[in-house]
Amino acid sequence: MKIEILADANAVARVASRVIAANARTAIAERGRFVMAVSGGRTPWQMLRALAIEKLPWERVHVVQVDERVAPAGDPNRNLTHLHESLLEHAPLKPEQIHAMPVESPDLEAAARRYTVTLQEIAGSPPVLDLAHLGLGPDGHTASLVPGDPVLDVTDLDVALAGIYQGRRRMTLTYPMINRSRLILWLVTGSDKVDALARLREGDASIPACRIRREHALVLADRAAARKDTIQKQDRIETKANQGEKMRYVDAFVLPVPKKNLPAYRRLSRKAGKVFREHGALEYRECVGDDLFVKGMLPFPRKIRLKRGETVVFSWIGYKSRAQRDRVNKKVMSDARLAEMMDPKAMPFDVKRMLYGGFKVFVDV
Numbered sequence: 001m002k003i004e005i006l007a008d009a010n011a012v013a014r015v016a017s018r019v020i021a022a023n024a025r026t027a028i029a030e031r032g033r034f035v036m037a038v039s040g041g042r043t044p045w046q047m048l049r050a051l052a053i054e055k056l057p058w059e060r061v062h063v064v065q066v067d068e069r070v071a072p073a074g075d076p077n078r079n080l081t082h083l084h085e086s087l088l089e090h091a092p093l094k095p096e097q098i099h100a101m102p103v104e105s106p107d108l109e110a111a112a113r114r115y116t117v118t119l120q121e122i123a124g125s126p127p128v129l130d131l132a133h134l135g136l137g138p139d140g141h142t143a144s145l146v147p148g149d150p151v152l153d154v155t156d157l158d159v160a161l162a163g164i165y166q167g168r169r170r171m172t173l174t175y176p177m178i179n180r181s182r183l184i185l186w187l188v189t190g191s192d193k194v195d196a197l198a199r200l201r202e203g204d205a206s207i208p209a210c211r212i213r214r215e216h217a218l219v220l221a222d223r224a225a226a227r228k229d230t231i232q233k234q235d236r237i238e239t240k241a242n243q244g245e246k247m248r249y250v251d252a253f254v255l256p257v258p259k260k261n262l263p264a265y266r267r268l269s270r271k272a273g274k275v276f277r278e279h280g281a282l283e284y285r286e287c288v289g290d291d292l293f294v295k296g297m298l299p300f301p302r303k304i305r306l307k308r309g310e311t312v313v314f315s316w317i318g319y320k321s322r323a324q325r326d327r328v329n330k331k332v333m334s335d336a337r338l339a340e341m342m343d344p345k346a347m348p349f350d351v352k353r354m355l356y357g358g359f360k361v362f363v364d365v
Contacts, residue, residue: 001214003201005226009043009189012220016043016187017050019218020131023183027130028060030266035123037132037173037181039066039143040079043189044133045086052090061097062122063087066132067144067162067172068101070108077168078103101159101171112159112171119158119177127158132173132181136188140196140207141165144172152208179213186219193225215277247282247318247361249325254300254355256310261348262288265313268348275338276317279331283318304353313349322358
């Protein structure tokens with residue numbers, strides 16, 4: 001989890017809009033569409049107003065709801081009301097690109113199931129969001145995942161109904177759905193969030209927010225929520241907790257990939273990277289060649305005998321130690337998700353020309 005502290009709520013909203021826009025461009029370039037889930041709150045509405053002026057291929061953007069109050073259409077407490085006012089009225093989006101939770105239905109259980117189908121239609125099965133925006137309540141709740149609510153224990157549904165909170169029943173995305181997101185973007189503003197943000201940073205499992213996946217999570221907080229003394233205290237805690245997490249060993253690879261196979265290689269790498277990280281790798285990076293021929297140097301293309309139509313990919317995976325690398329590799333090699341990838345004949349590159357080595361980190365600046 002990465003945390004950035006900004007001056008105030010306006011700054012949080014502006015930076016958040018840029019983060020969303022950048023992720024939208026990447027998702028559309030790679031997968032043809034961008035699916036974002038939005039929560040409620042004053043700062044998010046400012047964020048969406050700022051996002052609305054970004055130059056994006058808006059026709060490929062889909063917006064879904066993280067949660068919604070069970071209330072009539074147009075109710076000022078509905079997140080959808082503000083979503084329309086802040087985004088739909090200012091961005092070139094069609095109404096059908098904003099997918100509202102059907103909380104006006106007389107059969108809410110059936111409505112939750114229909115919304116799951118909607119998510120599957122736009123984000124795959126199981127649905128995977130490109131970005132999920134979350135807020136943080138003073139009591140540690142996020143979405144409509146509120147302390148003590150039975151919805152916290154739902155693991156077999158992507159959309160479920162929560163109990164009454166602050167006078168309204170709610171429909172919400174569940175932990176499984178949120179935790180599949182490619183990026184989780186937290187917006188935390190206001191002095192009433194100081195304690196909750198500190199607990200989120202600590203990973204306090206007693207609050208609902210801390211059951212959200214921390215990997216690929218970015219927290220944008222203002223100074224009011226991240227009081228200086230709290231930040232320093234938590235930094236000391238995190239430094240102590242992460243002393244054993246520093247990258248001390250690296251596996252590095254240089255390989256030739258046909259340019260036409262780069263999309264397939266990227267898909268394979270995303271799958272592999274997720275598995276390596278789940279089993280304990282600290283870093284997983286894939287880099288494609290850009291400036292490969294430097295005068296007076298032995299270029300990578302010559303070393304790996306690059307052929308016409310190929311480019312160079314440089315990769316590395318970081319670990320705590322060589323011993324940890326060996327343990328992670330053992331788990332990865334036995335993971336069923338990678339079974340199909342282990343056949344050299346199925347690789348989108350020539351395995352025989354791949355350079356590989358394991359390295360100890362001896363300078364870490």
